[in-house]
Amino acid sequence: MSNAFRELLKKVGSGVHTGKALTREEATTATRLMLTQEATPAQIGAFMIAHRIKRPTSEELAGMLDAYDQLGPRLHPWDINHGQDTSRSVSSSPSLGVTALGTPYDGRSRTAPVTPLTALVLATAGVPVVMHGGDCMPTKYG
Incomplete structure (x- = not known):
């Protein structure tokens, strides 16, 4: 103790x-x-x-x-251009970190579910995105 x-x-x-x-x-x-x-x-x-x-x-x-x-462990940026020419890349930065998004696990259900839309916007901009969460039941009831 x-x-x-x-x-x-x-x-x-x-x-x-x-x-x-x-x-x-x-x-x-x-x-x-x-x-x-x-x-x-x-x-x-x-x-x-x-x-x-x-x-x-x-x-x-x-x-x-x-x-x-x-x-915690150190996370290293992922080179989204794999060392290639970046002049045609959507991103102005040759290496970006991975953006992790998830559903809220605090039991609140009165907020808009903007996570999927945010992931789509970021992925379209060339930012690597990882999502986590449950697909069967909202976290408030799970």
Whole structure:
């Protein structure tokens, strides 16, 4: 059991009205402790539920991305022109990263499904796109 994670959990999980937002550094630490499994599965579950109820702030999300950036694998841009002449390419950049799009997994269903249209527009512009999601049932009901 991680005592450092316990303190972060107390801050987030003290209730809807009394729960406090984490700083960017605290969010980075919390995410790192979860990803390295220094926090127990019970602590991680409690944190995820409390954080969902509290609603994450932009600072917390940025801190979580910082942890993923520190611990995650490095993705290298894909050369869409395969080293060929780029003067006729739609893209002005010889190498672009892959854009990953997916359906929202947060249970919200009141937003327009713009992901397929966005993927088509990006693919038409020559940007590699990867989509993920379910085809049987919306995530809210799955």
